[in-house]
Amino acid sequence: MTEAYIYDAVRTPRGKGKQSGSLHEITSLSLATQALQAVRDRNELDTSYVDDVILGCVSPVGEQGADIARVAALNADYSQETAGVQVNRFCASGLEACNMAAAKVMVGEADMAIGGGVEAMSRVPMGADGGAWSTDPQVAFKTYFAPQGVGADTIATKWGFSRDDVDAYAIESQKRAARAWEEGRFKKSIIPVKDQMGAVILDHDEHMRPDTTMQSLASLNPSFVGMGGMGFDEVIKQRYPELESIDHVHHAGNSSGIVDGASAVLFGSKEAGEKLGLKPRARIRSMASIGSEPGIMLTGPSYVTEKALKKAGMEVGDIDIYELNEAFAAVVLRMMQALDIPHDKMNVNGGAIAMGHPLGATGGMILGTMVDELERADKETALITLCVGAGMGTATIIERV
């Protein structure tokens, strides 16, 4: 099979996902367009060689609806021959888009393809696309549906992470993100977002709070006590009768931030890269997706990691650095606990607790972060993964070339 290489990766800074956020007045189409243009322009890419653009988007309705990938490619003045498809694997949509782009290269369907994603959460709110899972009684009962936050709290309860544990993790995320920005570790992939005139409107992640302390976090009320008390705790205990009660430890400060942003990663075969004079930066070692118990929802990362490692013929210790999306602090703590991964190998430049999680875009963003970090820190292998709604997990292992 053809090898798939990563030639470039870009991401927008992440704007606060509310009306006061800097990117609220920029359309999701514009965010995706700017990411695609950046990939093209930085690489002087003849886009007629790009066979497909695959973008993750979790709420593909309204302005994000009707295949935003194709629409953004057209708006970015890509060749009209470049196809586009939008995919949804909830929080791993961006990574899934990258895996699909890589897979298309591997099987020879595409010579070059772009994966990535977009989510303007301030403009198209989470849940705007509805869906049957929580609303249709037939499936909601069967799967003990409960909101993600209740699942995250259930993980904390089941595996013994206290409020202090999750808060301490959150502070470390903030610190690492702040250091990464200070040291310019994201420089290679950040593309400032321009406004309607073409002036820069945002050039940094604006969700970060580097001055966060245990005390400041302690003042935050847990977010899912109300939901849990209304009945979701009782529902999730039907799947986990071993839990007497659910310890609600997550709050806005130790969960991923709601933000706007877009990402794009350029994949291609060796030949295609040579033809266009591009230098490969990393190679795909393996990819995987799994499903696990949907009620607790967020335990997928350790399982999908095991699967991806197996496919690559590797072991946990063979990976130099891990990147797991920080949807909730307990998700990361659980994966480190389950696979015995030291914290200094995990999310070395902080994560979504500090910088935010623009749902469909995140996978592409953190994949790019790892490509940059392998080069910066002179490491060989990285594994990127995300927990995913309904109990799924998606992972990618890359190797620097």
Added chain:
Amino acid sequence: MNLETFKFDIDGDGIAHAVFDVPGRSMNTLTGKAVADIVAIAKEVASNDKIKGLVISSGKPSGFCAGADLGEMGNRAGSSDDSAKSEDEKLKERFEQGFTLNKTLRQLETCGKPVACALNGLALGGGLEVVLACHYRVAANDNPKQQFGLPEAKIGLLPGAGGTQRLPRLVGVQAALPLILQGTSFDAKKAHEMGVIQELAPGADVVEKAKAWVKANPEAKAPWDEKGFKVPGGVPHKSPGAGQVATMSNMMVAAKTYGNFPAQKNILSCVYEGIQVPIDAGLRIETRYFINTQSRPEAKAMIRSLFLSTQALSKGGNRPDGYPKTEFKKIAVVGAGLMGAGIAYVQAKAGIPTVLVDVSKENAEKGKDYSRRLVEKDVSRGKSTQEKGDKLLDLITTTDNYDDVKGADLVIEAVFENEELKAKITKQAEAVLGEDAVFGSNTSTLPITGLAKASDRPENFIGIHFFSPVERMGLVEIISGEKTTEATLAKAIDYVLAIRKTPIAVNDSRGFYTSRCFGTYTREGMEMLAEGIKPAIIENVGRQSGMPMGPLEVSDSVGLDTALKVTRATAEAMGVDIQTDDRTQFLAWLVEDNGRVGRKAGKGFYDYNEKGKPERLWPDLNTRIDVTVDECPPELKQHYINRLLIRQAIEVARCFEEGVITDARDGDIGSILAWGFAPYTGGCCSYVDLIWGIKPFVEEAKKMEEKYGERFAVPQLLKDMAEKGEGFYDRFPPGGVKAKEAA
């Protein structure tokens, strides 16, 4: 038209009037014949040009209609068609049958002529569904018995004649769902506020008002047939708020029912799916879910136990024939403690003159205070009037003198569980009682035959086991001793009916039927604890099995000191060494080493708050148990649920085997009303017969016996029944005492 259940005429203005009046019944129900009549009426109204509109009303003073005929429906529920037709053909046939009323009401609703109904009295279930299909609904504003509701869910069904479609379209999903899910009824005022009723008028005028509306509105249409109709509050996936309502409703029902009631989920689905499509499709969806629900064993079990059997027993279904009904002119209650005081209250409430006896007049008065407090509460809440309350209290005479007992038809002894004391009271009372008077002992465990030894007339001696709190618990267990006669049993049953409770009739044994079987649940919980199953698992699984509380919490409410005493006594009686018995040792550690005697002390298996509510399981439980099971995936959970319920069902089977109970209805109703056995099963007997089926049950029970030992030993009776393919209802059919000989 040849109608049996309706009177039908057409007036000079061309307005037809259909009067619902099922012959020979005090209350209209939607029998098969009534449905056929409605079909005929709808056809006539649609096709007869002389008819300009229709008014529907009732010929019964009781009201319009109480709903489906549950006798007929109970027979259909859970039944299967063994014919050679394909599954698909059978389902489609069932659909056609099930869709009849829906189709007819829809035809009436869309026939182009105005249809109004005039209501004076109750309209429940299918009755209300007929009403909802009318274009205009007038109800009496001066009839206190006026009541509306869709109570199908209470017996494991769902409204299958348009109720799940029309009510949400009329009042919105959020307002309609609780009414359908809980089956709550509401009065005319609320119905009018919600728009279920459009006009209120004096009962005498409702028909005229309905006719007037029909005359004035020759081209009526249901709101949902109007162009641009919008469901109040919106529809899921079309307006975000409605999606939230769906999500939260699912959560609330799942949290409350643990998914044990098929009808609950199916009601949610009828509304969720039906509201998104035009009403004709919605009605089809409703019928499909109705048939799905009806074919589940839970539906058959619930209809039979919660409606048919409960009603039969509440009317004396287990009373021996051939004895005249006893009218109680005077009843004495000896012992004015909690139980005696409660018994005095329910008697007085039923209008029976009551003498409350205790060692001193003062003590007896204290017992009467209990009634005073209850009366006061009812009056302050508007549930009763001062006048009625005073009358009730006047019926209770307090005394310390047995001379006042003279002339009583019945004496109920309700002193604490001490054989000597009970014997003394028996003698004192009998000294002043007439030859025919019955002596009833309120005991929960002491064998009646033994207590009757103190009596000169053991044939008139009977156990009358009340549950606490007396005024709230609907069940009374009547225990015949060896010498108790049928005549005495008949009187005792008359008594229970007179105080408006449900009697079950059982025979003598330690713990009789209810106390004996109930204890197996708590004991199995403690066995699980001793095995090293994490306490939270035991408690959650207990609740999720459908029991009202986890077994450890139940033990706390009974009292762990009591449990320890009983355990030691039982162990001794059975020759078990209590020093090596895990359960006894565990209880002794809790009670004697740690002073944790249960809820009354604020600490037992749980820690309790000041209000007596459990706060958390006592964390130190883990210091004494070696937890070996701390995860409970679904298969294991199902195993534990089976374990807890099967343990109880086996004890029930033993009671049948020993002749302690003799009527499957007593077994079912007793288990639900006395100790809250998972109601969706229809009770312990229906759990075996319907939820499992006798053969699979015995198979599973044998596996449990192998795994957990003798306490799960499958009685020979069950093995025999399995061999013959007989359930409890085949072997111990309704018939109570008479069936005893047959068994």
